[in-house]
Amino acid sequence: MSIATASNQGSVTATPMRIMVVDDSVVIRGLTARWLEEAGHKVVxxxxxxxxxxxxxxxxxxxIVLLDIEMPEMDGITALPLLLAKCPGVSVVVVSTLTQRNAQTSLKCLSLGAVDYLAKPESHRGVSTSVTFRHDLMIKIEGLAARHRDGVDAAMTPAMSAGMAAGMSASGAGARPIAAPGARTFRVERGAPGAAAGPSGRQFLRAPPAGGAGTSASARPGPAGHVPTAAPSYARAPAAPSRAAPTLRPVASNTPKRVLVVGASTGGPRAVGEFLTGLGPQLRHLPVLVVQHMPPVFTAVFAEHLGAQTGLPAAEAQDGEALQPGRIYVAPGGRHMGLRRNGGSGIALRLDDGAPVNFCKPAVDVLFFDAATIFGAQVLSVVLTGMGSDGTHGARAIGEAGGAVIVQDEATSTVWGMPGSIAKAGLAHEILPLRDMAGAARRYLGGSR
Known part of the structure; x- marks a missing residue:
């Protein structure tokens, strides 16, 4: 995720949280507490x-508890279940440096009830000078606020969108077209909104400039290079959430699905594992591609965990690797994962080191658009718990191509951002509790419902 400028770090949040900071470093405790209080939160x-x-x-x-993993006397993984027992309903975010051992421990913490993780620099100086760490901390806090506050749009709060927009501008990316299947072009412009055209001609957000200007999900596509001038939806104050049940999209095709694409973010590691395990032997008959919003190192360990849970080969995707049934491919942290034709009827994985899409890298939309382009009605897409709205535009493309879209319901999601965005847009064929999603997926994979 891109960094945010210092001017946005101290903006007061619309949803102040009560937060406990647990870290053996007095420097990190002090800095983190100051940043949180400057943003309007209460460090209890x-x-x-x-x-x-x-x-x-x-x-x-x-x-919310920010829980360091490596501490004397009692470390984070030992303290976690005790904290959850004494304070039911608290959201615990584990904090660790980017090492393989810490990634293993962080994922273990997620299986024990932590809701998210935060990567921090290895040195105290790195923490104090890293605007990336501070920015990511604030974004995670804002996303988790939806678990504890009513009247907040879980997909994108004003503080989240402002910080992210500033961060994209601060990254200073120049215009860079990236070739993609189906003659699509992804473009990032300095000082102007960036948009990527999907198979239907729709646009999805690539990277807005400072001030929050960008392309909304409902922007009407124009000629090449045209920039819509309408204010983006994420820059507006969120309306009170509707309690009306979302409208389900009619199924366009009864074609059996032969590729499974999965997207998730906050709360995703546990949900993805539970969902895939529930599919059982059917996993052996199709390739499974997973985009989980995670940093490098973590995604490799996550793939190992999925392999152990499902009994199937699972690993980070490799550029140019041939797509095969019975394998699980995980998008590597810091790179987009897509698909391309590999001569004849062969399909290969495609890794893209371009700019973030929907503020994410890897991004679900990149994979979903490619899947819609190449597999059409044979795609089954599943979107699980997660912050933001990544996957919404790709879900639209999959539905228009005749594929199926299943999303997790609000009650069982850690954060109902990604699945909620799709549901509220009327793009989901089914909205289900996590426990029921594997059963529904099996019906689609068999071509009957």
């Missing part, structure tokens, strides 16, 4: 190890 406790946090959590009553 700072603790130098897990034991102190366990002793204080019932009294402090935090809504």
């Amino acid at each position: 406790a700072t603790c130098n190890n897990g034991r102190v946090a366990v002793d204080q959590i019932a009294r402090a009553k935090p809504e």
Whole structure:
């Protein structure tokens, strides 16, 4: 994810949270507490190890805990279940440096009940000087606020969109077209909104400039190079969420599906594993492609975990690798994963090191658009819990191509951002609790419902 400028870091959030900071470093505790308070949150406790946090959590009553993994006396993985037992409903974000051992421990924490993870620089100086770490911290806090506050759009709050927009501008990316299947072009412009044209001619957000200008999901496509002038939907104040049931999209084709594409973010590692495990032997008959919003190192470990859970070969995708049934391909952190034709009827994986899409890299939309272009009505797409709206435009393309779109419901999602965005747009064929999604997927894979 791109960095945010300092001017946006101290903006007051619309949804203040009660937060506990647990880290053995006095420098990191102090910096993190200051950043959170500058953003309008209330830091109810700072603790130098897990034991102190366990002793204080019932009294402090935090809504969110930032929990370091490596601490003396009691580390994060030991403290986690004790914290959850003493304060049911609290959202725990594990914080660790980007090492393989810490990635393993972080994923273990997610299986034990943590809702998200945050990668931090290895040195204290790195933490104090990294606007990326500060930016990512604030974005995660804003996304999790939807778990605890009513009246907030989980897909994108004003603070999230402002920080992200500033971050994209700060990255200073120049115009860079990237070739993609189906004669599509992804373009990022300095100082102007970037958009990518999907198979239907629709546009999805690539990277807005400072100030939040960008292309909304409903923007009407124009000539090549044309930039819509309408204000983007994510820059407007969120309306109160509708309690009306979302409209389901009619199924356009009864064609059996022969490729499964999955997108997820916050809360996704546990949900993806549960969903795929539920599919059982059917996984052996089709390729499975997973985009989970994760940093590098974490995605390789995540793939190993999926392999252990499902009993299938699972690994980070390799550019040019032939697509094969019975294998799970995970988009590597920091690179987009797509598909391309590989001569004749062969299909190969395509890795893209371009700019973020929907503020994400890897992005679900990149994979979904490619899947719609190449497989059409034979695609089954599944979107699980996650922050933001990544996957919405790709889901539209898959539906228009005759493929199927299943999304997780709000009650079982950690954050109903990604699946909620698709559901609210009327693009989902089914909206289901996590426990029922594998059963529904099996019906689509057999070509009957």
